Amino acid sequence: MNNRVISSQTLNNQTLPDIAAQSAPARQALDWVGMCNIDIPLLIEGQRTAGKVDAGVSLDDETARGIHMSRLYLALQRLAQTPLSPALLKAVLAEFLTSHSGLSQRASLRISLDWMIQREALVSDLSGWRSYPVTIDAYLDADGLKLELGVTLTYSSTCPCSAALARQLIQQRFADEFINTPIFHEQIHNWLGSTDGIVATPHSQRSTAHIQLRLHEQTTDFAVLAVIDRAEKALGTAVQTAVKRADEQAFALRNGQNLMFCEDAARRLDMTLREQPGSAAVKLKVVHAESLHAHDAVAESSWNWD
Incomplete structure (x- = not known):
């Protein structure tokens, strides 16, 4: 048998099959089609970080077999080249829709990253790094751009x-x-000052706040650090990094001056985040991982969230 080598020139002269352009076996529109967990380097508020991106569009043409995922992937490369901003996300989403003209009417993406902040100790000259999970969701359709910022932070709560x-x-x-x-x-x-005197201490627990803000369309930045600082100031008991005994004592004082149930924490956050510049709506959930019980205490709140 003779084996014939197919040259690249031969391939270039052929029309490659496009299965996605074929008609769908069943006529049905799809809400969302795309890719998840795409690795992207990001520059946000002057900080370089690695991110994960979910990107997709609606498939509104019931006769279409699928979308062009490579076009979404190529459009995402702009995120690695330009500082992240609402204007940039709008441009990327618009490119999603332009590249799927006739197929899609809605585009969306979600960016997930760890926001690193160097935090100083409460009293001493020590400092250390804290990591805050952050998500940015962006949606574009005929009604315009919708943006949501999500932040998770950890604090101490004393019952x-x-x-x-x-x-x-x-x-x-x-x-x-x-x-x-x-x-x-x-x-x-x-x-x-003796153990005979202080015979009992209240229980405290590491607690978590999951914050989501819907941003005004005209906002020009995400203000991630400002949101984190505002939330931690309202709670008063953000967990620490490197500490000396003086810092630990100062932290004990903060806990004693900020006694709170999960309901108290939720109300504090709700009130302060309503005043965050650029915020149009708030949704939050706080979880106190009880040290007394084997279950968690949870409170949720929302403002203007539909």
């Missing part, structure tokens, strides 16, 4: 009920210790 119960036990121990006994300032001071 107000547990704190009150601990104080009651300390008061009772104090009454038992010094009943009908004249006491002086130094005695009280020493007693409060």
